[in-house]
Amino acid sequence: MAKEPVRVLVTGAAGQIGYALVPMIARGVMLGTDQPVILHMLDIPPAAEALNGVKMELVDAAFPLLKGVVATTDAVEACTGVNIAVMVGGFPRKEGMERKDVMSKNVSIYKAQASALEQHAAPNCKVLVVANPANTNALILKEFAPSIPAKNITCLTRLDHNRALGQISEKLNVQVSDVKNVIIWGNHSSSQYPDVNHATVNTAAGEKPVRELVKDDAWLNGEFITTVQQRGAAIIKARKLSSALSAASSACDHIRDWVLGTPEGTWVSMGVYSDGSYNVPAGLIYSFPVTCRNGEWTIVQGLSIDEFSRKKLDLTAEELSEEKALAYSCLS
Ligand SMILES: NC(=O)C1=CN([C@@H]2O[C@H](COP(=O)(O)OP(=O)(O)OC[C@H]3O[C@@H](n4cnc5c(N)ncnc54)[C@H](O)[C@@H]3O)[C@@H](O)[C@H]2O)C=CC1
Numbered sequence: 486m487a488k489e490p491v492r493v494l495v496t497g498a499a500g501q502i503g504y505a506l507v508p509m510i511a512r513g514v515m516l517g518t519d520q521p522v523i524l525h526m527l528d529i530p531p532a533a534e535a536l537n538g539v540k541m542e543l544v545d546a547a548f549p550l551l552k553g554v555v556a557t558t559d560a561v562e563a564c565t566g567v568n569i570a571v572m573v574g575g576f577p578r579k580e581g582m583e584r585k586d587v588m589s590k591n592v593s594i595y596k597a598q599a600s601a602l603e604q605h606a607a608p609n610c611k612v613l614v615v616a617n618p619a620n621t622n623a624l625i626l627k628e629f630a631p632s633i634p635a636k637n638i639t640c641l642t643r644l645d646h647n648r649a650l651g652q653i654s655e656k657l658n659v660q661v662s663d664v665k666n667v668i669i670w671g672n673h674s675s676s677q678y679p680d681v682n683h684a685t686v687n688t689a690a691g692e693k694p695v696r697e698l699v700k701d702d703a704w705l706n707g708e709f710i711t712t713v714q715q716r717g718a719a720i721i722k723a724r725k726l727s728s729a730l731s732a733a734s735s736a737c738d739h740i741r742d743w744v745l746g747t748p749e750g751t752w753v754s755m756g757v758y759s760d761g762s763y764n765v766p767a768g769l770i771y772s773f774p775v776t777c778r779n780g781e782w783t784i785v786q787g788l789s790i791d792e793f794s795r796k797k798l799d800l801t802a803e804e805l806s807e808e809k810a811l812a813y814s815c816l817s
């Protein structure tokens with residue numbers, strides 16, 4: 486029997502990431518090639534015409550899984566009945582703007598959209614925040630949508646996770662699909678800590694630790710970390726635009742693994758509401774290693790954290806605590 490369609494909201498759908506993301510969703514990359522979808526696309530009035538153009542292209546592409554498209558500038562219409570919400574919409578930093586100005590614009594957007602989701606989304610709607618500052622926007626969304634379970638509100642650090650897999654695969658000249666269990670800890674910002682201490686590579690001789698194969702701790706503790714931390718900026722420098730296809734693809738990975746489960750023996754990185762695991766302060770949206778099963782994520786427990794890692798986990802937590810305070814000061 487054919488499955489019932491799932492309603493997927495993409496905010497900021499007329500933007501760069503939106504344009505890459507909606508065809509992936511309509512092709513089954515996010516929820517599976519047997520899962521029909523109805524796309525809800527939200528953008529702001531100045532982008533309404535462009536948004537309508539995206540809708541026209543979705544019709545023209547004749548995706549068999551796509552059972553409907555809602556394209557709107559009304560947050561309530563956009564959020565009504567959605568099962569999954571991918572929050573890409575936001576205010577980008579413009580010339581002359583301070584960090585606080587961007588934060589202020591975005592946290593008020595996320596406060597308002599929290600209410601629309603809380604009141605109109607389907608029960609148990611899963612939320613992924615992509616727009617920057619992703620962790621803090623997700624936290625504000627959570628705080629202003631108290632009836633949505635905290636477990637349902639996450640932010641995207643899967644792009645950073647995938648960037649780390651990519652760097653290791655290039656360094657070792659192995660298939661990226663043979664590398665697993667890197668971890669992104671903390672903020673989706675340059676303070677994040679990409680950790681390979683538990684990562685492995687599938688080789689002809691079985692699974693081997695990344696550190697043993699790379700045999701270059703100076704690279705792993707130095708250039709590797711900064712390359713992943715700075716990759717977003719490097720893409721902007723090269724493209725004059727920020728990452729879009731990789732962000733869209735990673736957003737699909739995030740939701741797919743969350744909904745359909747992570748493979749046995751594999752974890753992924755997700756920004757989730759901290760419960761104090763690994764002595765990360767509770768009450769932040771912080772990226773942890775997680776496994777997913779039956780639509781729920783669980784933080785991987787019991788990993789050893791050495792002194793080098795401890796400092797890095799704490800540093801990115803501090804930045805998130807400061808962002809949280811700044812966000813609240815913008816709202817008051
Ligand atoms: N977490 C991650 O890994 C990544 C996050 N990002 C972030 O994703 C966001 C989107 O990036 P792009 O698509 O490149 O930006 P973009 O500027 O091309 O698109 C953003 C869209 O959001 C819309 N928008 C603005 N305010 C809105 C509101 N209140 N409601 C709905 N839509 C609204 C804009 O009109 C625009 O169409 C940015 O904040 C960017 O920094 C980008 C790459 C990776």
Ligand SMILES: O=C([O-])CC(=O)C(=O)O
Pocket residue numbers: 617644716717718720727728
């Ligand atoms: O750096 C940016 O502005 C975009 C971003 O979040 C990324 O590419 O990771």
